[in-house]
Amino acid sequence: MFNEVFTEGDSLLHKFDPRFKIVIAAVFTLVLALSSRWCALFAGLLFSLSILVMGKLPVKGICIRLVMVNGLILFLWLLLPFSVRGEAIFSLGPLTATREGVRYATLLTVRSNIIILALIGLLSTTTVFNLGRAMVDLKVPRKMVQLFFFTYRYLHVIQLEYERLTNALKIRGFQPKTSMHTYKTYAYLVGMLLVKSYDRSERVRKAMICRGFKGRFYNLTEFHLGYRDLLLVSLMLLGVAAIGLLQWTRIIY
Amino acid sequence: MDENHLLINLKDIHFSYPGGREVLKGLSFSLGQGEKVGLMGPNGSGKTTLFHLIMGLLKPQHGKIEIFGQPVEEEKDFVEVRRKVGLLFQDPDDQLFSPTVLEDVAFGPLNQGKSVEEAKEIARETLKALGLSGFEQRVTYRLSGGEKRLVSLATVLAMQPKVLLLDEPTTGLDQETTERIIEILKGLKLAYVFISHNMDFMLQATDKIYGLLEGRLALEEEMVPHTHVHVHGYGRLSHTHTTSDDFRPGIERDK
Structure with missing residues (x-):
C-alpha cells in the first residue's frame, strides 16, 4: 500500500513536472465531473488511456486499483436506481427501479472510472513528497x-x-x-x-x-521547467479543451 | 570543577507528571566539559524525563536548571539551549520525519538559520563522518533499524551541539551497529550523557556511571572490571579464542 510502485519509471510522464500534473489533474477532473454527453466521456476515456500508455504503467496494477475504487461505487448501485424518479423498469418489494436511475448510476460509474484512470496516471507516477512540494509551489x-x-x-x-x-x-x-x-x-x-x-x-x-523547528519547512531542491514539460502541458490542456468542446457545443450531435 | 564551567547543572529538581507519582525527588546533576557520563536505572525511574527537563520539553515543579552557566526557565531560554544541546530520541521514527535522509539531516541547520547550500553541505559532511555517504536520497522510513539510528544521530550532530544527550542509543541494535555507534561516540570531542541498560557498552564509552534510583542520582563508584560466562553471536563459526581454547569443556573444536 505504501510502496509507491508506480513512481518507479523513466517515461516522459514520470519526468513530467509535478506542478503541471496537479494542474492537469484538477482541470481534467473538473471538466469530466461536469460532462454528461457520451461523446465527451469517450474523449475523456481516450485522454486517460493515452496518459496511462505514456507512463507505461502495468495493466494488472491499474486493474487492482480500479477494483478497489469500484467497490465504493457498488454502493451507488444499491441506492441510485431506486431513488431517482422516472419510468419504472422493475420492482423489488416496495422498491422500484427507474430507467433514469440506472442511466444516472451508469453515468457516474463511467465518469468516476475515467477520472480515476487519469489520476492514477498523473498522480501515482509522482512520489507523495514531490506532490507535496509541488503543492507548496502552487501556493496551496x-x-x-x-x-x-x-x-x-x-x-x-x-x-x-x-x-x-x-x-x-x-x-x-x-x-x-x-x-x-x-x-x-x-x-x-x-x-x-x-x-x-x-x-x-x-x-x-x-x-x-x-531541532529548532519554528513552523517553517525548507525545500532543498527546486523543480526546473523544460521545453518538454511545456509541450506536454500544452498538449494535455488542448485535450481537456476538446472534451469541454464536445460537452458544451454541438460539434457532434 | 569550577561551577561556572559546568555545561549542565541541575539543582534539587522535583518533577511529577500530572496526576502521577513524583518521578524526580530532589535530583542534582552536573556535567563538565568533555565529560562522558552513563546513566542507568530501572524502567520508569525518570531517565528520559531528566533529558526532557534539560531540553525544556518538560518543566520541573521545583529546582534550578543552569545550562552553560546560565539559568534557564522560560521557553525562550530553552530555544537557545536546543541550539547547543542535542537530544537523540529513543525511537528513530520519532526523529526522522522528512522524506529523504539529506532533508532530515539538513532540517536542524536550516532552523539555525543556515542557507540551503550551507545546510546541504553540513548534512553531507555529517553523513560522511558517520560513514553514511550515499544515503542522501534514501527514503527515511524505509531504512533498516540500525540505519535509522545512525541517521538520527547524524540529524543531531549536524546541529553541531556542544553536549549530546542519548536516550538508549543502542537498544535493539545488533552487535555490529552497536560497536559502530560506540566507535563514533568515542571519537567525538563532545561531552555526552547516555542512557543504556547495556553494561558492556557503558563501560566502553563512558568515564563514569550514575544510577537513577528513587528519584535521585547516585554515582556508581565501585566499578570492578570482571569477566562473565558469555556467548558469542553465530556460535562456533566465529569462535577463535586463542588463549583459552583448551579450556572449554563440552565443546568440540572445529578444525
Whole structure:
C-alpha cells in the first residue's frame, strides 16, 4: 500500500513536472465531473488511456486499483436506481427501479472510472513528497501540505502499530466472531491505536522542537521547467479543451 | 570543577507528571566539559524525563536548571539551549520525519538559520563522518533499524551541539551497529550523557556511571572490571579464542 510502485519509471510522464500534473489533474477532473454527453466521456476515456500508455504503467496494477475504487461505487448501485424518479423498469418489494436511475448510476460509474484512470496516471507516477512540494509551489496553504505529508509519513508507522496489535491478538488465540467480546476487543484496538498515534505525534513534535523547528519547512531542491514539460502541458490542456468542446457545443450531435 | 564551567547543572529538581507519582525527588546533576557520563536505572525511574527537563520539553515543579552557566526557565531560554544541546530520541521514527535522509539531516541547520547550500553541505559532511555517504536520497522510513539510528544521530550532530544527550542509543541494535555507534561516540570531542541498560557498552564509552534510583542520582563508584560466562553471536563459526581454547569443556573444536 505504501510502496509507491508506480513512481518507479523513466517515461516522459514520470519526468513530467509535478506542478503541471496537479494542474492537469484538477482541470481534467473538473471538466469530466461536469460532462454528461457520451461523446465527451469517450474523449475523456481516450485522454486517460493515452496518459496511462505514456507512463507505461502495468495493466494488472491499474486493474487492482480500479477494483478497489469500484467497490465504493457498488454502493451507488444499491441506492441510485431506486431513488431517482422516472419510468419504472422493475420492482423489488416496495422498491422500484427507474430507467433514469440506472442511466444516472451508469453515468457516474463511467465518469468516476475515467477520472480515476487519469489520476492514477498523473498522480501515482509522482512520489507523495514531490506532490507535496509541488503543492507548496502552487501556493496551496502550507498547513494543508504539512497535514497531507505527515498523514502519509505516519500512516506507515500506524499501519505497523496496527499489525503489531493484531498479531498480539492472534497469538493469544483471538478469532473475530459476532459477539460482544469481539466488538469490545476491536474497540480496544481502535482506541489503543488512537492513543498511540497521539503519543507518537507528541514525541515527533518534541523531536522537532529540539531541532529548532519554528513552523517553517525548507525545500532543498527546486523543480526546473523544460521545453518538454511545456509541450506536454500544452498538449494535455488542448485535450481537456476538446472534451469541454464536445460537452458544451454541438460539434457532434 | 569550577561551577561556572559546568555545561549542565541541575539543582534539587522535583518533577511529577500530572496526576502521577513524583518521578524526580530532589535530583542534582552536573556535567563538565568533555565529560562522558552513563546513566542507568530501572524502567520508569525518570531517565528520559531528566533529558526532557534539560531540553525544556518538560518543566520541573521545583529546582534550578543552569545550562552553560546560565539559568534557564522560560521557553525562550530553552530555544537557545536546543541550539547547543542535542537530544537523540529513543525511537528513530520519532526523529526522522522528512522524506529523504539529506532533508532530515539538513532540517536542524536550516532552523539555525543556515542557507540551503550551507545546510546541504553540513548534512553531507555529517553523513560522511558517520560513514553514511550515499544515503542522501534514501527514503527515511524505509531504512533498516540500525540505519535509522545512525541517521538520527547524524540529524543531531549536524546541529553541531556542544553536549549530546542519548536516550538508549543502542537498544535493539545488533552487535555490529552497536560497536559502530560506540566507535563514533568515542571519537567525538563532545561531552555526552547516555542512557543504556547495556553494561558492556557503558563501560566502553563512558568515564563514569550514575544510577537513577528513587528519584535521585547516585554515582556508581565501585566499578570492578570482571569477566562473565558469555556467548558469542553465530556460535562456533566465529569462535577463535586463542588463549583459552583448551579450556572449554563440552565443546568440540572445529578444525
